[in-house]
Amino acid sequence: MRLTWVQPEDLLPHELAASADEGRDVSAVARRWAAAGGSVLPPVSGASAEPAGPELRALAAELLDECDALPPAGSAAEPTELAAIRASWPTEYGLPTGAPEPDRVHGGWLGRAVGCLLGKPVEKIPRQGIREILTATGRWPLAGYFTGVGLPAEVAARWPWNRRSAPTSLAENIDGMPEDDDLNFALLALRVLETYGREFSSAEVAQAWLDWLPGGRVFTAERVAYRNLLLGLTPPETALRHNPFREWIGAQIRTDVYGWVHPGRPDLAAELAHRDAIVSHVRGGVHGALWVAAMTSAAVVTSDVDSVLDAGESVLPPQSRFAATVREARALGAEAATGSTDWESVLDTLYARHGHLHWVHVRNNAALVAAALAYGRGDLVRSICAVVSGGWDTDSTGATVGSVTGALTGAAGLPAEWTGPLRGRLRSSIAGFDGVEFAALAERTGRLARTQVSGTAQVPGTAAGPVPDRGAAVGAES
Template structure:
């Protein structure tokens, strides 16, 4: 049983620090975004007139705040995807690829994977702070929602990057040691990932006494990206680093963020400037390290040199504010206050004590050793860790029907061709400690065939102190293909229960492609 507590006063200071740091870093870095090279900036380079620059790094998270206020801990990637389509305007890069897939009926994680060359880019990790702020000192909770967020429009390295920073930022509410925090973040992602390699490259350069300029070269050679070439002519590009694969940008930019943190030596201004001066996705790298240092030190540790020029306001860039449905905070203070009001219901009474404190609620947080990723015992036979979640195929789509949950495993990208048999797997987990009989009924396009049959029964067992799992494979053969897209529905009924689970499956007529 945890006994460590985070007071409301300390929580509020760190929340303010997070969002102020995000605003400062994003404003500093915005003019240098998509540029490759080494810069020599030590302060803002534009006239601000008391306001920050608009930045997608922050305003996307204002939409997620609205989702969390409505759905709480029940929010899912599918819900986030619907909000994305409704309220987020840009169609560039991974944002556009994810939206295009969602419009076609492909739900997460398929929406983040299919035909998405930017799935390994930076658009997910820049929105990690909201989950850390809603789960301070509980990184195991923060990464759960960071994953749901990232798979809407990213895959692989793009997902790992958001999880890495969400874990760090959540732990930073209760742990201030830089190396410990980096290790906590690494514990939640694959050790052989590109993000982990980018972090290791930055740490190696720092340990060997290289300058930050040399560290930049090492990182961009170890995990080459291409974000810094987007706003430059090829003939103007420096020759000290290679051009990486299009869209493979999270590993290098995470590494640059770590360079800023290491070489900044805990100084807020130095850290964000070094990250910015390494180029590439500068508003993202500077804003992320700004938010981390803002959480560690609290709002009062951010120098007024940085805060006075931009004030308290939030400027949006990417949001649909014309349609009703969102309530967007206009200031950092309003954003902070709304999170403070939301956290007790989001975390629940097991972690937030709203009864006994005299100075506002307290939040139960993890002890230091518990901040790292750990496997959890599900029952006498089963342990699961967050690594198990990350090892799942990007073709597995999850559904929850209260008394049972289901995973549809497409096994590969959802493309079909005339007369070619397609096999999918459905995995059912019993969420009751009692046996169930399930009936599967398929609704298929005319002329299609399916084995073992369009109507079958299956037992969903319950073993002593252990809920059961049933896995079924279905193979169908499409015929008479005339449409570009086909929708299938499998109807799953638990006998003697009112629950009826309807799962839509979407397939595109054409050759398989990412």
């Protein structure tokens, strides 16, 4: 068995790419690795075809240490520290701050599931493969859940479904929302809030992972951070050791709930997202987490997608690459929404800009999300179909776009042909959540939002059982 996302020989090529993207000179490391027979091409799916021999694996670990010891990357324009990020935040957001309508929170949960479910079977399939599958079945442009019915064998062989997802996420098989990390992390955020309250620390997020999140259900930066926790590291060091995925999408998929429970307060939502994100990410990876939390904070109290996008951009370091990426993508999507260009042209531009990045990187996927939200103008179906047809990390981008547009619309306004197959429930590998109903999640989330608005403190442990001993939490407060 080949473990993904943790083998040194697989991590090193990703580290070379990450360091180069950050502007660090790793050419000497790359030459040593190539001279020893190692591949400098990062494996697409997290593991190379064959394990390295002991000598090559030991060299990979040594070279990863060398990369970790290089001078820190980035600049003042791309901070990870909250104080530096917060320095540019506005003092007022102009958003309603009352308790959100329960239907809006319910819509956020349902929309997140619908968008995730749409993207699940084509995760890892490139844009051209998605189009070929849909064209071959007479379903282009995308307008419904994927199906294998009528798909020619040669097309199926050329573009195989995600083998973990297809059995439960194709239209003919859907029976409730299947388990997915994009929903698991939302559930875990809810449990962290119910257990530790809003003043939770990064160390308590890490403890929550160890207590409730199976190690086999985390990937990329989260799997590396999980391993680092088991090695005895504490946040934020868990994001730094042998972690070439530090600016990938993982933290961006974890923070919707922090927005829903801080209606109209992107700043408070982003602060919680930051504490969560630094367990596994830095710089752009953290910025993506703040961006989504701020957008979902706005989405439950406004009906205007531009206000949502404004809220997201307001918490970003203004000169960062992440901020520039989403601003440009938003403008492209807005132009397409007017009919002056089309969505495929938008995708062409985004691929020209970001096609060199791995399909799980944060910037390319955030660009797709921003463009799809601006293009879809708040319509869930138009928005999720646009973003999923764009490829890259389809279930994650579909989930984020669905979360925002579902909250903008509210559960009652979502099309039954999309929400009906969910059967009102979801599966999860997090203990205590398997089979939970979306309505119950919305009620629990709404309760937390109301305590925020009323100024009353959440009593830790009241909704999720006894509070674990804080002295047993991993490390000190971050």
